Amino acid sequence: MASTAPFAKMNGIGNEIIVADMRSRADRVTAAAAIALNADAATSFDQIMAIHDARTPGTAFFIDILNSDGTGAQACGNGMRCVVQALAAETGQKTFTFETVVGILNAHEHADGSISVDMGTPRFGWQDIPLAEDFRDTRMIELQIGPIDAPVLHSPSVVSMGNPHAIFWVDRDVWSYELDRFGPLLENHPMFPERANITIAQVTSPETMIIRTWERGAGLTKACGSASCAAVVAAARINRTGRNVSLLTPGGGTLHVEWRADDHVILTGAAEWEFSGSFDPSTGTWARDTESAA
Ligand SMILES: N[C@@H](CCC[C@H](N)C(=O)O)C(=O)O
Numbered sequence: 001m002a003s004t005a006p007f008a009k010m011n012g013i014g015n016e017i018i019v020a021d022m023r024s025r026a027d028r029v030t031a032a033a034a035i036a037l038n039a040d041a042a043t044s045f046d047q048i049m050a051i052h053d054a055r056t057p058g059t060a061f062f063i064d065i066l067n068s069d070g071t072g073a074q075a076c077g078n079g080m081r082c083v084v085q086a087l088a089a090e091t092g093q094k095t096f097t098f099e100t101v102v103g104i105l106n107a108h109e110h111a112d113g114s115i116s117v118d119m120g121t122p123r124f125g126w127q128d129i130p131l132a133e134d135f136r137d138t139r140m141i142e143l144q145i146g147p148i149d150a151p152v153l154h155s156p157s158v159v160s161m162g163n164p165h166a167i168f169w170v171d172r173d174v175w176s177y178e179l180d181r182f183g184p185l186l187e188n189h190p191m192f193p194e195r196a197n198i199t200i201a202q203v204t205s206p207e208t209m210i211i212r213t214w215e216r217g218a219g220l221t222k223a224c225g226s227a228s229c230a231a232v233v234a235a236a237r238i239n240r241t242g243r244n245v246s247l248l249t250p251g252g253g254t255l256h257v258e259w260r261a262d263d264h265v266i267l268t269g270a271a272e273w274e275f276s277g278s279f280d281p282s283t284g285t286w287a288r289d290t291e292s293a294a
Pocket residue numbers: 015046047067072073074075076077078079163164197215216217218223224225226227
C-alpha cells in the first residue's frame with residue numbers, strides 16, 4: 001500500500017460518510033479510490049469528506065467532498081456533522097470554521113452531542129442552480145415526468161444550497177413513488193446542466209415534512225442534509241411551512257432546519273462513528289484498525 005491516510009466510517013442519520021484525514025498531505029482522494037471504496041460493502045458510502053489543511057486564514061480546514069461515483073460535490077450537510085464530531089472528539093474543540101469549494105461555513109457541536117451546521121444562504125436564480133432555461137420564478141418550474149396528461153411528478157421547486165436541488169411536492173406517501181426509477185432520469189434531465197439532487201417531499205404540518213432523496217452522484221440515500229435545507233427553504237417560499245421545520249428522512253432519523261431571518265440556513269442533527277481504518281487515497285485499498293469496532 002502507498003502512503004496511507006486515516007479514515008473514519010461514520011453516518012449522519014444514515015447518510016453513509018467516510019471522513020478522510022488528508023491533513024499534512026499534498027495529494028487528494030482520487031475518483032478511482034472513491035469508486036473502489038464504494039464497491040466494497042464494508043466501506044460503501046454516499047460521500048467522502050476529505051479534511052485538508054486550511055487554505056484561507058481564519059479557517060481551520062479545507063473540506064473536499066466526493067460522491068460515491070467519484071464526482072465532486074459542493075455541499076454535504078450530514079457529512080459536515082460527521083467531520084465536526086470527529087474533530088471535536090480529537091481536539092475537544094466545539095466550534096469550527098471550514099472552507100469548501102463554495103465558501104466558508106461554521107459548525108458547532110452542542111452539549112447534547114447534536115451538531116449544527118450553517119449551510120450558508122440559498123440561491124434561487126436559474127443561472128445559480130443552474131437550470132438550462134431562463135425561469136424568472138423558480139418557486140415552481142415547468143418540468144414533469146410520467147405520462148404527459150397524467151404526470152407522476154411535476155412542477156418542482158428548485159434551489160441551490162451550493163449544490164443543485166429540485167423538490168417535487170407530493171400529497172401521497174413518499175414511499176409510493178418509484179424514486180429509484182425516476183431519480184436517475186431527473187438527476188440527468190437536460191434541465192439540469194450540472195445534474196441535480198432530486199427530492200420528493202410531503203408537507204405534514206407547517207413544522208413537519210417527510211422527504212426522500214435521490215442524490216446526484218450517490219443515488220437513494222437514508223438522509224440528505226442539503227436536500228433537507230433546500231426542501232424547507234422551498235416550502236417556506238411558497239408558504240407551505242414556516243421557517244423552522246423537522247424533517248423525517250428515509251432512514252427514520254430526524255433533521256431540523258431553520259431558515260434564519262439573516263437568510264442563513266442552519267441544519268441540526270446527529271452523527272455517529274462506526275469504525276476507523278487507513279486507506280490509500282489514490283487506489284482506495286484499505287485496512288481496518290485492529291482496535292476499531294467490528
Ligand atoms: N448527502 C449530502 C449531499 C451530498 C451532495 C450531493 N450528492 C451532490 O452531488 O450535490 C448532504 O447531506 O447534504
